[in-house]
Amino acid sequence: MNFTSQSKLLLSAGVIASLSAVWHLLCIWGGPSWFAFARAPQQIIESAQQGTLLAPVGTIVVAGLMFSCAVFSLSGVGLIRKIPFTKSALITIAVLCTLRGLIAIPTFYSDAAFDIWQIIASSVWLYVGICFFLGSAEYHRLDKSST
Numbered sequence: 001m002n003f004t005s006q007s008k009l010l011l012s013a014g015v016i017a018s019l020s021a022v023w024h025l026l027c028i029w030g031g032p033s034w035f036a037f038a039r040a041p042q043q044i045i046e047s048a049q050q051g052t053l054l055a056p057v058g059t060i061v062v063a064g065l066m067f068s069c070a071v072f073s074l075s076g077v078g079l080i081r082k083i084p085f086t087k088s089a090l091i092t093i094a095v096l097c098t099l100r101g102l103i104a105i106p107t108f109y110s111d112a113a114f115d116i117w118q119i120i121a122s123s124v125w126l127y128v129g130i131c132f133f134l135g136s137a138e139y140h141r142l143d144k145s146s147t
Helices: 005-030 032-037 042-050 054-077 086-102 105-109 116-146
Strands: none
Touching (some): 005 032, 005 116, 032 042, 042 054, 054 086, 086 116
């Protein structure tokens, strides 16, 4: 199979989404310290400490959404069959990931402590968002030419 540059970028975004989903699921196994390291919200960390269902269920939902992103990227590059709503999903994922990536911008303008983890995470999600935008454009172009 021959991939365009945009398809390779979309595939890389899907791989990152999959790895992120696995990382989130590993936090359930790792416990409260892993949630804290991953900068989970305080109520999730407390849930993990208390053994309530909020932390594992919330984490599974987030991981499921990330795995869904990966599935749409695989469908977008043609590694799996075309699934419904791929066009709109790729754009929606691109917008959400790009917005997540832009969260770190206020860090550069505030007096708050510099959080390198936030900068790295935001940079990764900005990259993923851009990859989904480029892959989506390629998918739209190819989809229009096949109809």
